[in-house]
Amino acid sequence: MGRKSRKDSETPCKETFEPLPVESKTPATAVLLLNSPEEDILVKACEAILTFAEKGDENKASLLALGALEPLCRLIVHNNKLIRRNAFMALGIMATNGDVKSALKKRNAIRSIVEKLSPDEDTVVHEFATLCLASLSVDFVCKVQIFDNDGLPPLIQLLSSPDPDVKKNSLETIFNLVQDYQSRQAVQELGGIPPLLELLKSDFPVIQNLSLKTLQSVTTEKIARTTFREEQGFEKLMDILNNMDFSDLHADALEVLANCLSDSDTVRLIHQSGGLMRLIEFVLTPNVPHIQCTTVKCLARMAMNTESCTVLHEQEVEKVLVELLTVADVSVKTSVCQAVAAMGVYPPSKGSFSELGAVPAVIKLLSGDSLALREVATQALSVLTHGNEPCALAVYESEGHEILIQQLCESCPRTVASSAATLCNMVGQEIIRSSILSLGIIEALVEPLKSTHTQVLVSATLCVAMLACEKEAREKFRTAGGLQPLVTLLHSNDKEVLHNACFAVNVCASHSPSAVDMCQYGALEILQEISQSVNRRNNFSELAMTSLLNSNLSAKYSMTGHLSPTDIITSIFYDPGKARLGKRILTLEELIQQPLNQHRAIILVSATTIETRGAAEERRGSRSEADTSNKKDRKTPRKKKEEDKQRDESQSESQIVRPQNMNEDVSLQMFIKEARESILLIDNEQEQCATLARLVSEAMGGAVPVEKLYEFSWTLHLSQLKFQLKSNVVPIGLIRKGIYCHRALLFKCLADCIALPCSLVRGEYNRAWNEVLLFSHDNSRSPSQPRRFIVDLMHQPGNLLAVNTPAALQYQSI
Structure with missing residues (x-):
């Protein structure tokens, strides 16, 4: 027998299932039932979850762990x-829990929630969607x-909803946005x-309250303030501020008003309506600090x-503030x-504050x-002392400058900036400046110069510039290590910082050791770059460059x-050769330390014993009337040859100096002595030039x-000297x-010692020459007409070549 085969399909049962009451x-x-296809079950499941979630955060977290969030997010868009x-309702209650919020953010449910804010949606949906x-x-x-x-x-539209909960939730959302x-x-x-x-x-x-807080944020924008005023x-x-039943809203209302009062139209409006007097009443309200703070704001x-300041001044608001x-x-303070x-x-307000004793009160x-x-008090002092000597003197008399110097070491950049600015405002008065300098302000300013805060740098550099006019201050600043950070600030891209840094460099450069140090730190090269920049170049950068060079003739x-007649060599001078673009000029110490090389010798003029120009002129002015007899005692050629021989012998025996004795150039001192004795007695400047040229x-x-x-x-000869000295400096x-x-x-060098004005000009290929300005005695010219001459020191020593003549041009070039 064959087996019976099973039917491939059976006819489904057409009878419905009997209602089954469920108790859980x-x-x-309940979470499981959220996935049911039956709408009645979904309704009851949502109700059950809502009831459970309302009992506390633990229940909300438990529902999240059971997976209730996913089906709820699906059901909020159900038909x-x-x-x-x-x-x-269930989702809105659950969303108040932090973990649920994080999970919702990951599920990107916001689009679905926003879509249900439409006007045709149920009010309850609006309430919990906005929640x-x-x-x-x-x-x-x-x-975002x-x-x-x-x-x-839609949130703005719901602000007009008849349901207060919808308004409140919508407002809260807008406030956050x-x-x-x-x-x-x-x-x-x-x-x-x-x-x-x-x-x-x-x-x-x-x-x-939420409306006021939202308006606080919105009215920070100028366009919104205009709309606010028009509406x-x-x-x-003012209706709120004048109603004492709304005292709990006064602080927030004043915050909104504070934003609007930055517009002159609103100020005019408040003044015309008597609102200013109402504000002053709020200021004087005792025992309500938060109201006083906001009103003062x-x-x-x-x-x-x-224009508003004028109104405030007329109402004597300064007196209220000082109290x-x-x-x-x-x-409040x-x-x-x-x-x-x-x-x-x-x-006018600054004057009133001074008369009312605001400065001592602020210093306290x-x-x-x-x-x-402390930050805002220091800022107030910087404003009050700006351009006002009485206020600056009041700070000094209250010993406020001592505290301000201490505050230069504060951690708050704004406090440091305001302290430096206030001190800078005070140094214009001699008695105050002396006191400030004695309290160590120069040393205290070094650290602020290393700040990265722009306003600190602006104030600190300006303060250095104002104080460095004192010679002692310049030396203290150099010793304290302030020059290197100051030079570093020449790289600043901020125009005000750069301007003040150049100003300070210009002032410090009048101190020769400081000028040399700043050159060593690369100030000249940086200033060269600035001078070539259209955007960074300023008046003080050019002055700083000039001052540095005038105080460092070698550089x-x-x-x-070129050295002009006013550039007097009175100290150590050396010629390192023509500077290369972008390369720092090495100091004499650095050049001495270099190993012997094949490059050109560095020529050193050790002028530590050279007489100053003023002394030379005084010596010249004190010549006796016995010049004629003295002229008879001038050295004869024989005497001169004997002295030259003596000098050569001295050089051969002891004048091959070593680097550590570079300052002891005895031969140069003998040249100087000889120049003074033989040339200062000559009356005619042309003859002086000629005689000095022959001597050289x-x-x-x-x-x-x-x-x-x-x-x-x-x-x-130069190579032999370098070898004997074991140095590149000769x-x-x-x-x-x-x-x-x-x-x-x-x-x-010799001309500077005897007060004979001349310039020094470098040419190409080891050429250099001296220019002198002399009065011409040609018959074709007036005796009072000065002319420029180049002094021949090589071919016909003592010959004076008129500038731009063929002979002069030939002397200047190969």
Whole structure:
């Protein structure tokens, strides 16, 4: 027998299942029922979950762990309104839990929630949908998602909902959103300000409070403030401020008003309506610090406008503020100092503050424990002392300058900046400047120069520039290590910092050791770059460059190739050769330390024993009437040859100096002595130049005909000196075979010693020459007409070549 085959399919049962009552005592069962296909079951399951979630955070977390979130997010878009409503209620209650919010953010449920804010949706759905958004909008990412999914327009529409809970939740969401600029702008563009103002009339304090807080954020934008004023927002605020039943709203209303008072139109409006007097009443309200703080903030905002300052001054607001400086509450005193700083910019108010004793009262606040109070108090002092000598003197008499110097070491950049600015405002008075310098301000300013805070650098550099006019201060600043950070600031891209740094460098450069140090730190190279920049160049950068070069003649000659008659060599001078673009000029110490090389010798003029120009002129002025008899005693050629022989012997025996004795150039001292004795007695300047030229020529090998110049073995002589010295630096007094550059430098040095004005000019290929300005005695010219001459030191020593003549041009070039 064959087996019976089973039917492939059976006909399904057409009878329905009898209703089955379900009772469950576990949330897991309710969560399971959220996946049921039966709508009645879904309704009851959502209700059960809502009831369970309302009992506390633990239950909400438990439902999240059981997986209730996924089906609920699906059910909020169900076609059945009742299911949709119950699902939203359950989801809204659960969303108040932090873990649930995090899970919702990951599920990207915001789009679905926003879609259900449409006007045709059930009010209960609106209530719990906005509750979800209010909870989620605390998170930055969720705020962006709400904005990107066009959540603001329906939320603004729901501000007019008849349901107070919908209003409250919508307001809370908008408040969270407007903390960001794009949402603030959107609220204004979408017409959100009128409904916000309308909610100020609500019977619910929480809605009024949220409306004010939202307006606080929105009115930080100028366009929104204009709309606020046009929609009679100011009048609505004054209604609240004039109603003592709304005292709990006064602080928030004043915050909104403070924003609006930065516009002169609103200030004019408040003054005309008598609102200013109401504000002053709030300021004087005792024992309400937070109201006083906010009201003073309003006054500070008003003071940002000159027209408003006039109004405040006419109402004698300065007197009210000075009285508040003595209250006990720190927050009130902090706000008052901010208002004093704002009003102190207005000269009449500054005068009033001075007369009312505001300065001593503010200085007392510098000793407090509050960092914020010290910051704003110092700022107030910097404003009051700016351009006002009585206020600066009041700070000094109250010993405030001592505290300000101590505050230069504060950690708060704004406190440091304001302290330096105040001290800078005070140093114009001699007695104050002396006292400030004695308290170690120079040393205290070094650390602020290393700051990265722009305003600190602006104030510190200006303070250094103002104080460094004192010679002692410049030396202290150099010793304290302030020059290197100052030079570093020349790299700043901030125009004000760069301007002040150049100013300070210019002042410090008048101190020769400081100028040398700054050159060592690369100041000249940086200033060169600045001078070539259209955007960074300024007046002080050029002055700083000039001052540095004038105080460091070695660098000046290296960079510019020119020393004028006013550039007097009175100290150590060396010629390192023509400077290379972008390369730092090495100091003499650095050059001495270099190993012997094949490069040109560094010529050293050790002028530590050279008489100053003033002394030389005095010596010249004190010549006796017995010049004629003295002229008879001038050295004869024989005597001169004997002295030259003596000098050569001295050099051969003891004048081959070592690097550590570079300053002892005995030969140079003998040249100087000889120049004084033989030339100062000559009356005629032309003859003086000629005589000095012959002296220099004889000292450096004598006259050399042009055609035999190539036979003049000066390079071998310099190489031998370098080898004997074991140094690349050669004192000029040791050179017995020198050409143009060596002779011109020696001529300049000797001329400076005897007060004979001349310049030194560098040419190409070891050429250098001296220019002198002499009165011509040609018959063709007036005796009073001065002419420029180049002094021949090589070929016909003593010959004066008129500038730009063929002979002069031939002497200057190969």
